[in-house]
Amino acid sequence: xxxxxNISVIRGAxxxxxxxxxxxxxxxFLAVIGPNGAGKSTLLHVLAGSLEPDEGASLLDRRTLSAxxxxxxxxxxxxxxxxxxxxxxLTALQLVLIGRSPHxxxxxxxxxxxxxxxxxxxxxVAHLAERSYLTxxxxxxxxxxIARVLSQLHTDEPGDRYLLLDEPTNNLDLGHQHLALSAxxxxxxxxxxxxxxxxxxxxxxxxxxxxxxxxxxxxxxxxAASEVMSEKMMSEVFEVRARILREAACERPYIVLSPGAKxxxxxxxxxxxxxxxxxxxxxx
Amino acid sequence: xxxxxxFAVLLHRQVQKxxxxxxxxxxxxxxxxxxxxxxxxxxxPPGTALGLLAEQLxxxxxxxxxxxxRTILIDIRLPRVALGILTGAGLAVAGVTLQGxxxxxxxxxxxxxxxxxxxxxxxxxxxxxxxxxxxxxxPVLRHAxxxxxxxxxxxxxxxxxxxxxxxxRTDVATLLLAGVAxxxxxxxxxxxxxxxSAESELRDLNFWMLGSxxxxxxxxxxxxxxxxxxxxxxxxxxxxxxxxxxxxEVEARHLGFDVERSKxxxxxxxxxxxxxxxxxxxxxxxxxxxxxxLVRLMMGADHRALYPVSALLGACLVLLADLxxxxxxxxxxxxxxxxxxxxxGPFFLWLLLRQKAQGAF
Numbered sequence: 001x002x003x004x005x006n007i008s009v010i011r012g013a014x015x016x017x018x019x020x021x022x023x024x025x026x027x028x029f030l031a032v033i034g035p036n037g038a039g040k041s042t043l044l045h046v047l048a049g050s051l052e053p054d055e056g057a058s059l060l061d062r063r064t065l066s067a068x069x070x071x072x073x074x075x076x077x078x079x080x081x082x083x084x085x086x087x088x089x090l091t092a093l094q095l096v097l098i099g100r101s102p103h104x105x106x107x108x109x110x111x112x113x114x115x116x117x118x119x120x121x122x123x124x125v126a127h128l129a130e131r132s133y134l135t136x137x138x139x140x141x142x143x144x145x146i147a148r149v150l151s152q153l154h155t156d157e158p159g160d161r162y163l164l165l166d167e168p169t170n171n172l173d174l175g176h177q178h179l180a181l182s183a184x185x186x187x188x189x190x191x192x193x194x195x196x197x198x199x200x201x202x203x204x205x206x207x208x209x210x211x212x213x214x215x216x217x218x219x220x221x222x223x224a225a226s227e228v229m230s231e232k233m234m235s236e237v238f239e240v241r242a243r244i245l246r247e248a249a250c251e252r253p254y255i256v257l258s259p260g261a262k263x264x265x266x267x268x269x270x271x272x273x274x275x276x277x278x279x280x281x282x283x284x
Numbered sequence: 285x286x287x288x289x290x291f292a293v294l295l296h297r298q299v300q301k302x303x304x305x306x307x308x309x310x311x312x313x314x315x316x317x318x319x320x321x322x323x324x325x326x327x328x329p330p331g332t333a334l335g336l337l338a339e340q341l342x343x344x345x346x347x348x349x350x351x352x353x354r355t356i357l358i359d360i361r362l363p364r365v366a367l368g369i370l371t372g373a374g375l376a377v378a379g380v381t382l383q384g385x386x387x388x389x390x391x392x393x394x395x396x397x398x399x400x401x402x403x404x405x406x407x408x409x410x411x412x413x414x415x416x417x418x419x420x421x422x423p424v425l426r427h428a429x430x431x432x433x434x435x436x437x438x439x440x441x442x443x444x445x446x447x448x449x450x451x452x453r454t455d456v457a458t459l460l461l462a463g464v465a466x467x468x469x470x471x472x473x474x475x476x477x478x479x480x481s482a483e484s485e486l487r488d489l490n491f492w493m494l495g496s497x498x499x500x501x502x503x504x505x506x507x508x509x510x511x512x513x514x515x516x517x518x519x520x521x522x523x524x525x526x527x528x529x530x531x532x533e534v535e536a537r538h539l540g541f542d543v544e545r546s547k548x549x550x551x552x553x554x555x556x557x558x559x560x561x562x563x564x565x566x567x568x569x570x571x572x573x574x575x576x577x578l579v580r581l582m583m584g585a586d587h588r589a590l591y592p593v594s595a596l597l598g599a600c601l602v603l604l605a606d607l608x609x610x611x612x613x614x615x616x617x618x619x620x621x622x623x624x625x626x627x628x629g630p631f632f633l634w635l636l637l638r639q640k641a642q643g644a645f
Contacts (some may be wrong), residue, residue, distance in 0.1 A: 070542055074540025087387065091294075094527075
């Protein structure tokens with residue numbers, strides 16, 4: 001299990017994360033949703049082991065991440081950060097093979113090639129293998145990075161594996177958004193645990209087993225989609241008016257936003273300064 | 285299965301391209317070596333040179349008439365060729381490393397302060413060190429200058445590194461800016477020393493500022509050569525790590541690399557390489573900047589290809605520039621730094637303009 005236990009991250013007087021706990025089991029898909037600045041990416045970095053929390057601990061198999069040798073950790077979990085950049089000319093295949101670094105000897109072997117190819121097919125970029133990264137579009141680049149993190153987790157070694165995704169649908173068109181999330185979903189069938197920061201609540205509902213709602217550094221709610229998704233939550237956390245459709249035929253709810261749903265910014269005090277406003281009834 | 289084969293072909297093609305580039309660059313280097321040995325105030329034909337070498341190794345004997353050339357070949361031309369190869373390869377490899385580390389194609393070995401630090405120490409030694417002459421014997425004094433330069437270079441790099449490091453993490457952007465600041469200060473120091481210097485000292489100072497392969501002996505090369513070679517080879521082992529670093533430091537850490545430790549190692553190795561080179565040759569500009577840049581344009585950014593090809597091409601470039609510096613104003617010599625900058629500057633501009641035309645900015 002990959003878990004964060006009572007994590008706080010403090011920068012100056014601000015608590016970016018305040019006593020947050022989150023955990024994902026092998027084969028489970030956990031979505032993290034929340035407004036900008038809620039601390040989602042910070043939580044992901046803590047779970048990735050690239051950020052040491054000021055309070056609490058993050059654990060993989062009950063062992064703190066900082067106690068894991070970097071290379072062992074990198075065979076067990078892969079991380080897609082929000083905007084990985086690359087200003088140099090590598091081909092897509094070379095880039096995906098960099099994702100194989102934790103497994104490589106001095107040169108990529110057959111297993112690495114197979115992993116790279118499978119991952120590139122999953123992410124829909126196999127046909128781009130020879131292309132220079134610099135000539136790819138934003139969406140194509142994002143998919144190549146997704147292929148890179150998928151290939152990092154292709155292994156027959158024992159031990160559960162985890163995939164951490166920070167807004168994996170960035171820059172992707174509608175079809176490729178679903179391709180990317182389906183690829184992640186398929187990883188769960190192989191026992192990989194997924195933690196994904198998602199912007200679209202309907203993506204979270206459709207693909208995740210559980211949803212963790214972060215608001216201003218704190219856990220607002222966590223649970224199955226049907227428990228977490230409510231008009232009250234959408235209003236209090238995202239400050240939008242939304243309707244939650246629950247059809248008897250569908251097991252999952254569907255969120256529909258009302259037009260012009262974002263409350264006017266004049267009504268919202270700067271976050272953290274005054275919490276009174278968000279408990280007031282919404283206009284209309 | 286079938287398409288894995290297609291991927292294997294792609295990968296194989298990349299390896300082939302690298303090997304081909306290495307072979308071509310190595311052949312070019314061999315030809316340039318022969319030409320460099322041949323050319324000069326006294327010419328030594330390649331056949332004679334090979335004969336003399338064979339004799340030196342006890343494999344053959346040559347005519348008495350050629351023996352007069354032996355001193356020129358063995359004691360002057362050959363150490364110079366060896367130094368040229370080490371200098372070019374070392375500067376290019378240091379350039380590849382820093383450009384990868386800073387993720388900036390315009391980074392140059394001079395940026396971590398080692399060149400100017402060494403030049404400042406050398407200048408201080410030349411201008412202010414004369415009281416030492418009374419206490420030190422001549423052979424010690426001869427080695428004291430490069431040692432002072434080497435120490436100055438290393439010290440400057442360590443200072444810059446410490447400025448940019450907090451709680452065990454080194455911020456490369458701060459490192460770069462600290463380098464700019466320290467370089468400016470060192471430049472002012474050198475200016476002041478030039479102002480204070482006597483006429484005869486000015487000539488020595490000039491050598492340090494512009495660089496030259498002149499006056500190298502086996503005796504000196506025995507100390508610095510192995511150091512440059514070892515540090516250069518050690519740097520080339522960071523190729524895969526630098527590939528991962530292209531994605532950013534956090535990504536490289538996620539891929540299981542110990543980024544901080546490697547950064548420390550790489551900066552130290554660059555300082556050792558460039559410090560030893562500068563101690564022997566003075567500051568030779570542009571090689572560490574232009575060569576990696578050019579090779580990246582031809583080969584792409586994979587450091588496993590970038591390192592060996594840059595090393596060979598750097599060696600070629602320095603030998604050619606030295607050849608040019610030696611023969612253009614025979615029997616005098618131009619400082620090699622003038623040649624590399626005169627050739628390197630416009631070439632670099634052309635590269636930039638070409639990139640602009642391709643919209644690659």
